[in-house]
Amino acid sequence: MRVIGIVGSPRKGGNTATLVDRILAGAAEAGAETKVYNLNELNIKGCQACGYCKTHDGVCRQKDDMTPIYADLLASDGIVVGSPIYMSYLTAQTMLFVNRLYAFLNFGKPSTVPPGKKAALAFSSGGGDEAGYRKVLESLGQVLTNILGVGVQGVVGGGGNNEPGSVKNKPELLDEAFALGKSLVG
Numbered sequence: 001m002r003v004i005g006i007v008g009s010p011r012k013g014g015n016t017a018t019l020v021d022r023i024l025a026g027a028a029e030a031g032a033e034t035k036v037y038n039l040n041e042l043n044i045k046g047c048q049a050c051g052y053c054k055t056h057d058g059v060c061r062q063k064d065d066m067t068p069i070y071a072d073l074l075a076s077d078g079i080v081v082g083s084p085i086y087m088s089y090l091t092a093q094t095m096l097f098v099n100r101l102y103a104f105l106n107f108g109k110p111s112t113v114p115p116g117k118k119a120a121l122a123f124s125s126g127g128g129d130e131a132g133y134r135k136v137l138e139s140l141g142q143v144l145t146n147i148l149g150v151g152v153q154g155v156v157g158g159g160g161n162n163e164p165g166s167v168k169n170k171p172e173l174l175d176e177a178f179a180l181g182k183s184l185v186g
């Protein structure tokens with residue numbers, strides 16, 4: 001059982017990273033082996049729309065730091081994606097990752113992604129339209145379901161988190177994240 005985390009915040013140890021860590025800690029307690037990818041530290045280009053993946057069994061022609069993530073996505077049983085809200089949407093780092101999932105989009109052919117994966121989502125925002133931001137994450141969940149076939153177990157997060165350590169003072173949110181992580185296993 002393997003669960004990987006994708007962090008789309010540039011702030012190492014910030015709120016999104018903390019929530020993803022708590023989700024992974026829950027999964028680990030339930031028996032999963034875990035790994036985190038900090039997108040901001042990686043060299044990942046945007047999709048080039050070359051179409052190579054459509055004639056090469058979902059393999060992307062670009063060889064960059066997305067290459068090992070593709071392999072890990074295929075091998076993992078659970079996926080956690082976390083993003084802060086920037087300009088009412090996901091961060092650019094997160095969107096580079098999401099756009100590159102185009103490689104797995106099969107247009108009616110059987111998917112190259114093994115079925116049965118589960119997913120959990122996390123977000124952090126300063127304030128604003130928290131309900132709207134949750135919908136942004138739910139929409140991301142729909143994309144992950146369409147492309148990777150994952151069953152989304154839930155979304156954790158919220159506003160009022162401009163300081164990098166804000167969520168560390170929200171034990172209920174951390175507990176919710178931990179429980180969500182446990183739900184990814186089994």
Ligand SMILES: Cc1cc2nc3c(=O)[nH]c(=O)nc-3n(C[C@H](O)[C@H](O)[C@H](O)COP(=O)(O)O)c2cc1C
Nearest residue numbers: 014015016084086087088124125126127128161162
């Ligand atoms: C470029 C930028 C754009 C932002 N846009 C929004 C926004 O539209 N709505 C909001 O509530 N917070 C916004 N924020 C605040 C972040 O969402 C907030 O600080 C978040 O908790 C950061 O998460 P992190 O600690 O994981 O990096 C923005 C911050 C930055 C730097």
